[in-house]
Amino acid sequence: MTPSTPNREPAMQTNRANERPLPAHAPMNQFAVGNGELLVGGIPLTRLAARVGQTPFYAYDRQSIARRVETLRAALPETLKIHYAMKANPMPALVGYMAGRVDGIDVASGGELKIALDAGADPRGVSFAGPGKSGADLRRAAAAGVSINVESFREVAELSRIREETGHAARVAVRVNPDFELKGSGMKMGGGPRQFGVDAEQVPGLLAAIGRAGLAFEGFHLFAGAQNLRAEAIAEAQRKGYALARALAASAPAPVRALNLGGGFGIPYFPGERPLDLAPIAANLETLARHAERDFPGAELIIELGRYLVGEAGLYVARIVDRKVSHGQVFLVADGGLHHHLPASGNFGQVIRKNYPVAIGNRMDSREREVATIAGPLCTPLDLLADRMELARAEIGDLVAVYQSGAYGFTASPRDFLGHPACVEVLV
Numbered sequence: 145m146t147p148s149t150p151n152r153e154p155a156m157q158t159n160r161a162n163e164r165p166l167p168a169h170a171p172m173n174q175f176a177v178g179n180g181e182l183l184v185g186g187i188p189l190t191r192l193a194a195r196v197g198q199t200p201f202y203a204y205d206r207q208s209i210a211r212r213v214e215t216l217r218a219a220l221p222e223t224l225k226i227h228y229a230m231k232a233n234p235m236p237a238l239v240g241y242m243a244g245r246v247d248g249i250d251v252a253s254g255g256e257l258k259i260a261l262d263a264g265a266d267p268r269g270v271s272f273a274g275p276g277k278s279g280a281d282l283r284r285a286a287a288a289g290v291s292i293n294v295e296s297f298r299e300v301a302e303l304s305r306i307r308e309e310t311g312h313a314a315r316v317a318v319r320v321n322p323d324f325e326l327k328g329s330g331m332k333m334g335g336g337p338r339q340f341g342v343d344a345e346q347v348p349g350l351l352a353a354i355g356r357a358g359l360a361f362e363g364f365h366l367f368a369g370a371q372n373l374r375a376e377a378i379a380e381a382q383r384k385g386y387a388l389a390r391a392l393a394a395s396a397p398a399p400v401r402a403l404n405l406g407g408g409f410g411i412p413y414f415p416g417e418r419p420l421d422l423a424p425i426a427a428n429l430e431t432l433a434r435h436a437e438r439d440f441p442g443a444e445l446i447i448e449l450g451r452y453l454v455g456e457a458g459l460y461v462a463r464i465v466d467r468k469v470s471h472g473q474v475f476l477v478a479d480g481g482l483h484h485h486l487p488a489s490g491n492f493g494q495v496i497r498k499n500y501p502v503a504i505g506n507r508m509d510s511r512e513r514e515v516a517t518i519a520g521p522l523c524t525p526l527d528l529l530a531d532r533m534e535l536a537r538a539e540i541g542d543l544v545a546v547y548q549s550g551a552y553g554f555t556a557s558p559r560d561f562l563g564h565p566a567c568v569e570v571l572v
């Protein structure tokens with residue numbers, strides 16, 4: 145099957161109060177269209193649904209992931225290491241695919257550590273972050289030989305005991321709670337009081353403790369926030385993070401071998417949002433990579449990305465099981481919703497509910513369009529996949545496709561809520 149027409153730009157939303165048109169979604173071009181159907185890995189959506197054997201499901205497109213990694217490598221400095229933050233999508237097959245394409249995997253739990261190692265990730269490129277790491281998880285990580293981003297004095301004390309008991313001297317980097325914020329970030333994870341990392345003022349004391357404990361000091365990890373579409377804000381945070389690491393390195397027990405400047409690269413989800421411009425970030429990282437040769441000779445400069453690598457490569461697909469009209473408004477009821485895809489329902493940190501880009505995936509060329517609301521099967525008004533969106537006119541049996549669903553979907557959703565049939569994932 146060859147791709148034919150490019151995807152239609154997802155439709156305008158209307159505002160209930162005055163029906164004034166609102167800004168449109170960014171064009172969704174990552175999946176080609178053939179014979180009126182979205183193609184995932186070249187397979188038409190209805191055929192893929194038959195192959196999966198059920199709806200709802202998530203489909204992730206290998207080619208789309210590979211293209212994204214290649215685009216990044218082409219844009220960013222050659223020496224820069226790109227890590228995959230696997231909490232965005234920990235599907236084992238996908239992590240395995242990714243492990244062969246990136247320079248490292250960032251895990252945030254003992255469970256993720258297992259998936260990454262099973263996937264064949266080289267422990268030298270695996271790092272383990274997250275608050276409140278248990279003694280058991282630290283023991284596993286030390287034995288595996290991965291780098292542990294320590295986030296408290298208690299974690300260093302545990303690792304010191306583990307070294308005395310087992311002889312495994314953990315590789316450790318200090319996760320610094322930076323003294324600045326990432327402006328315009330969808331989720332702030334640094335600056336001010338935080339449960340993440342250790343405040344910059346406390347870092348010299350922690351570095352001394354690492355030295356006394358005889359742990360293998362690796363370097364610093366700074367992560368200021370996620371889902372940012374402002375390139376200048378990301379570049380500024382990376383510059384400030386670099387300067388902070390350089391100042392803190394004066395108190396380090398050993399030379400810095402790795403400097404992880406975080407990530408935060410966003411993707412466009414909502415009307416009016418535009419894709420991130422990589423150029424200013426790339427230019428800034430070129431400068432920092434040059435400085436690093438002087439300031440941290442031989443050290444690796446790392447960024448860690450989750451959603452930017454996989455978010456656009458995934459679709460959530462559900463089938464329309466009912467169509468009804470209430471007070472003049474069309475409701476399409478799907479067999480999936482909030483319980484499988486919490487973010488698309490608007491209940492994963494959004495302040496005001498906005499529509500994800502959505503299409504009727506088997507009617508991409510349809511000229512007959514209407515404004516419809518797509519609800520899931522849950523007995524709660526929160527279960528919406530689209531609220532009054534212009535879509536192809538759909539019937540029972542048609543397939544709803546939610547774009548930008550490759551990250552924070554399947555595992556970020558309350559899948560047992562209300563006890564409906566399970567959702568599955570496929571890597572195509």
Ligand SMILES: *Cc1c(COP(=O)(O)O)cnc(C)c1O
Nearest residue numbers: 229232273367370371449450451
């Ligand atoms: C969640 C997280 C990431 C990934 O964030 P994305 O928005 O998916 O890119 C990276 N690093 C750390 C430390 C995280 O907690």
